Amino acid sequence: xxxxxxxxxxxxxxxxxxxxxxxxxxxxxxxxxxxxxxxxxxxxxxxxxxxxxxxxxxxxxxxxxxxxxxxxxxxxxxxxxxxxxxxxxxxxxxxxxxxxxxxxxxxxxxxxxxxxxxxxxxxxxxxxxxxxxxxxxxxxxxxxxxxxxxxxxxxxxxxxxxxxxxxxxxxxxxxxxxxxxxxxxxxxxxxxxxxxxxxxxx
Ligand code: AMP
Numbered sequence: 775x776x777x778x779x780x781x782x783x784x785x786x787x788x789x790x791x792x793x794x795x796x797x798x799x800x801x802x803x804x805x806x807x808x809x810x811x812x813x814x815x816x817x818x819x820x821x822x823x824x825x826x827x828x829x830x831x832x833x834x835x836x837x838x839x840x841x842x843x844x845x846x847x848x849x850x851x852x853x854x855x856x857x858x859x860x861x862x863x864x865x866x867x868x869x870x871x872x873x874x875x876x877x878x879x880x881x882x883x884x885x886x887x888x889x890x891x892x893x894x895x896x897x898x899x900x901x902x903x904x905x906x907x908x909x910x911x912x913x914x915x916x917x918x919x920x921x922x923x924x925x926x927x928x929x930x931x932x933x934x935x936x937x938x939x940x941x942x943x944x945x946x947x948x949x950x951x952x953x954x955x956x957x958x959x960x961x962x963x964x965x966x967x968x969x970x971x972x973x974x975x976x
Contacts, residue, residue: 775836778964779971782830786839789822790814809916811925813933816845824853834862842934847941862970864941865963867952871927878923882912 776783790808793801800822804814813819823840827850841847854860869877880893884905891898891905891912898906905912917926941947950962 775960775963775967779834779836779967781834781836783836783838784823784826784830784840786819786823786837786842788838789826790819793822809922811917811922811929813842813929816843816849820846820849824849827853841937842930844933844936844940847937861946862974863948863966864937864946865948865950865966866938866941867950867959867963869952873953874927875920875923878918879920881918882914884908884910884912886910 775781790801790804794805794808795801800818803818807814819840819842823837823846827835827837837850841850851861877892877895880895882891882893882903883889884891884907886905886908889905889907890896898904898912900906903912904910916922938947948966950959950966952959954962
């Protein structure tokens with residue numbers, strides 16, 4: 775999406791993991807919550823995301839993994855409104871819990887650049903357990919282990935799912951069938967964003 779539309783990509787999970795790897799104070803605070811599959815407290819995440827939006831988002835932005843709670847959604851709406859701006863859409867890529875568990879538990883990524891694989895659906899072609907591009911070892915995220923995935927799903931249903939109604943009521947929600955093939959989902963999301971861009975001149 776970021777290549778399709780030339781929009782800066784702001785991924786909350788990626789940003790938090792970078793803070794953790796860099797050993798910043800935010801990273802140290804966030805780490806414990808992430809390993810358990812809990813949400814990082816709103817105050818920390820909101821500040822981090824609003825700073826990124828302010829720094830990179832003048833001509834639009836793609837948020838991934840944010841908002842995950844009502845407080846985060848309100849904070850984003852308020853911050854945008856203060857600058858006379860608003861969200862164009864909230865994209866909901868839907869998949870049942872079983873599908874999510876199968877996908878996350880098989881996900882692997884390379885140590886060097888984070889290139890992604892899946893043990894069943896997209897295994898490396900050259901050598902099992904090693905990245906085709908970098909040749910470095912693949913590892914499994916601590917929070918992609920089955921017990922933590924179940925906790926993350928419970929957190930999602932409790933804290934994040936209510937945002938579906940929140941964005942539906944505001945006419946912003948766009949739904950996609952996330953159980954389809956990645957390229958099919960990509961095509962659907964791209965077509966929707968292309969239409970919105972025409973309408974809004976994003
Ligand atoms: P992700 O890579 O998006 O699945 O995020 C990994 C973990 O980072 C989550 O399980 C949370 O612990 C934390 N996290 C990511 N985004 C948020 C958010 N918007 N609010 C609170 N915690 C978050």
